Amino acid sequence: MKLYLPAFLFLFSVHLSSEYKFETVLDNLDDAWSFVFLSEDKVLFTEMPGKLKIASLKDKSITNVTNIPEVAYSSQGGLSEVVLDPDFNSNNKIYMSYSANTDNNKITLFLSTAELVNDKLVNSKVIFKAVASRRSPAHMGAKISFLDDGTLILTSGDGYDHREKAQKLDNHFGKTIRINTDGSIPQDNPFISNQNALPEIYSYGHRNMQGLLVTSDGLIYEHEHGPKGGDELNIIKPGLNYGWPAITYGIDYSGAVISPFTQKDGMEQPLLYWDPSIAPSDMIYYEKDLYPEFKNTFLITALVSRDVKQVVFENNEIRQKSLFSDLGFRLRNIQDSPNGYIYILTDGPGNKLIKVIPKK
Amino acid sequence: MKIAKYPFAVFSAALFTVMLITPISSISNLLWLNSVDMPVGIISSLEVLLFDFQRLGILLYGVVIIGFAIAFSFTAVLINFTNISSKYLYALAGAVSIGAAMYLMVELLFESELLGGNRTFVGKVLHWIAGFFGGYFYYSLISKNKNYTFIVRFFGILYAYLILGFVLNWVFTPESAAADYGFVLKDLNDNAQNALIRDFTSFFISTFIFTILGVITLNPTWFLAAGIIYYGAAVFNLYAIFIHGTNYNQIYIGEIILGSWPTIIAFAILYFKKKE
Numbered sequence: 001m002k003l004y005l006p007a008f009l010f011l012f013s014v015h016l017s018s019e020y021k022f023e024t025v026l027d028n029l030d031d032a033w034s035f036v037f038l039s040e041d042k043v044l045f046t047e048m049p050g051k052l053k054i055a056s057l058k059d060k061s062i063t064n065v066t067n068i069p070e071v072a073y074s075s076q077g078g079l080s081e082v083v084l085d086p087d088f089n090s091n092n093k094i095y096m097s098y099s100a101n102t103d104n105n106k107i108t109l110f111l112s113t114a115e116l117v118n119d120k121l122v123n124s125k126v127i128f129k130a131v132a133s134r135r136s137p138a139h140m141g142a143k144i145s146f147l148d149d150g151t152l153i154l155t156s157g158d159g160y161d162h163r164e165k166a167q168k169l170d171n172h173f174g175k176t177i178r179i180n181t182d183g184s185i186p187q188d189n190p191f192i193s194n195q196n197a198l199p200e201i202y203s204y205g206h207r208n209m210q211g212l213l214v215t216s217d218g219l220i221y222e223h224e225h226g227p228k229g230g231d232e233l234n235i236i237k238p239g240l241n242y243g244w245p246a247i248t249y250g251i252d253y254s255g256a257v258i259s260p261f262t263q264k265d266g267m268e269q270p271l272l273y274w275d276p277s278i279a280p281s282d283m284i285y286y287e288k289d290l291y292p293e294f295k296n297t298f299l300i301t302a303l304v305s306r307d308v309k310q311v312v313f314e315n316n317e318i319r320q321k322s323l324f325s326d327l328g329f330r331l332r333n334i335q336d337s338p339n340g341y342i343y344i345l346t347d348g349p350g351n352k353l354i355k356v357i358p359k360k
Numbered sequence: 361m362k363i364a365k366y367p368f369a370v371f372s373a374a375l376f377t378v379m380l381i382t383p384i385s386s387i388s389n390l391l392w393l394n395s396v397d398m399p400v401g402i403i404s405s406l407e408v409l410l411f412d413f414q415r416l417g418i419l420l421y422g423v424v425i426i427g428f429a430i431a432f433s434f435t436a437v438l439i440n441f442t443n444i445s446s447k448y449l450y451a452l453a454g455a456v457s458i459g460a461a462m463y464l465m466v467e468l469l470f471e472s473e474l475l476g477g478n479r480t481f482v483g484k485v486l487h488w489i490a491g492f493f494g495g496y497f498y499y500s501l502i503s504k505n506k507n508y509t510f511i512v513r514f515f516g517i518l519y520a521y522l523i524l525g526f527v528l529n530w531v532f533t534p535e536s537a538a539a540d541y542g543f544v545l546k547d548l549n550d551n552a553q554n555a556l557i558r559d560f561t562s563f564f565i566s567t568f569i570f571t572i573l574g575v576i577t578l579n580p581t582w583f584l585a586a587g588i589i590y591y592g593a594a595v596f597n598l599y600a601i602f603i604h605g606t607n608y609n610q611i612y613i614g615e616i617i618l619g620s621w622p623t624i625i626a627f628a629i630l631y632f633k634k635k636e
Contacts, residue, residue: 229536255417259389259393
């Protein structure tokens with residue numbers, strides 16, 4: 001699909017937030033990173049220092065979940081993503097990604113599963129530990145999403161100092177990982193029979209992937225923080241190489257050239273890239289009816305541009321709108337509730353969870 | 361001039377060291393790109409080397425100046441208490457300050473290794489060696505008497521170094537250069553694109569060459585020529601705004617600065633020559 005186009009060509013500065021009311025439903029959180037709805041009025045959320053909490057949106061009460069795995073909280077690392085098992089209502093299982101110390105006192109990405117029973121995690125089990133040890137927890141990735149076949153995808157970032165390893169298949173830097181929910185490896189993974197590759201790898205050549213979702217037609221969408229001017233939105237397909245850092249549209253934040261090349265045979269082009277960078281941090285594909293203007297479009301939170309980008313794919317063109325920029329916050333995470341309300345999590349210590357209410 | 365000699369020797373030695381350091385990252389990057397079968401050639405190599413020297417170099421320049429200023433001040437005191445030759449002490453101080461700067465950039469500032477070329481042991485050693493030569497260069501500058509030409513040349517080289525950024529942008533990445541002026545190059549028709557690329561490139565490359573010739577010959581005419589071009593750009597920028605009704609922009613302020621810099625150098629040369 002030749003849809004890769006410089007995003008700025010289609011960037012409209014339309015601010016629609018005057019049509020919405022923003023209600024802060026949770027405030028002063030301790031660097032909350034992700035959240036998921038247990039019901040319309042109850043969310044389960046992570047805080048980077050290593051806390052998992054349940055908040056009632058009705059009375060604003062917050063309960064600590066106990067028996068959390070120990071995490072390495074610093075820089076970009078800590079307790080990151082939490083997602084519910086597709087059969088959570090019957091099995092109470094959740095999945096968490098986090099950075100933690102390895103045996104050799106380095107840090108890597110872990111994925112654990114546990115049952116959430118009476119505000120406590122039981123039967124915890126590490127189901128994946130990335131072969132991506134690093135000195136400090138930079139560029140962790142750590143996004144989780146489920147495929148229709150019940151397997152799960154995890155993003156594992158390039159670790160910044162290890163970017164070249166994103167092109168090698170003997171490690172988990174800059175890769176998407178596909179495993180079964182018990183940690184075993186699906187036998188149809190693309191590199192399962194490659195002796196020189198780690199069998200969990202699903203795609204490679206990525207940087208710091210902070211957005212991941214699977215749409216109802218089974219496509220896996222991923223966005224990643226690029227270097228300066230090189231944030232990307234991609235469709236992930238098994239076994240493909242997405243080029244980082246051999247091809248990129250950005251330059252290093254130090255000003256150094258990462259690569260003079262933007263394309264090469266055998267390396268995938270992004271659906272779109274952002275120049276200047278927006279630092280995309282999360283995304284949803286909105287399919288409910290509460291905001292008809294967002295139906296069947298991508299809503300992508302951004303840290304640097306401090307807004308939500310609405311991305312529409314139409315007639316081989318990509319259109320974007322900037323939403324909610326008058327919130328003025330770096331935006332970390334976005335989810336839609338069971339009833340279809342959009343909730344946005346701001347970024348950093350003391351952050352807020354904000355409900356977007358249509359005025360009409 | 362005697363007092364001014366020392367800070368300008370630090371500035372000059374730092375620039376010289378940056379010139380040695382940035383290719384370490386560039387070359388290690390090019391070697392890696394080549395190892396993964398990217399079509400690295402002469403043009404792409406030049407692009408990486410020159411861009412890194414200009415863009416990465418500016419960032420490093422500040423760091424190296426601070427490192428050298430501390431290290432060489434300390435060395436100036438230390439010299440009184442040791443019999444070791446000054447030139448080796450300064451060279452050693454340069455190496456230590458570069459090593460310390462690279463270490464502290466990781467530990468205190470970025471928590472990651474910003475310089476690709478400093479990620480391996482060999483790369484680190486090459487950085488220390490660059491610092492060693494930087495220190496030696498500093499010693500060679502302070503050990504001789506200097507007149508005004510030293511400072512004039514320094515400011516000329518610094519000016520050329522900044523202009524080099526514009527040159528590289530228009531030569532290698534005209535789309536990005538155009539974006540800095542607020543327009544999308546690809547939106548223009550072929551003739552307009554061609555005209556802009558050739559005129560802008562020629563404009564910046566000419567002033568760059570004038571400046572280098574000025575630095576070599578110390579003939580003020582070269583600096584004045586560069587100044588006239590940028591003053592002209594400022595005047596006709598305002599002309600376009602007020603006579604032809606184009607959008608107001610503040611680029612003329614930058615043009616006045618870029619015009620004034622070489623013009624001041626030119627008049628400084630004339631003044632000192634007359635004084636001599």
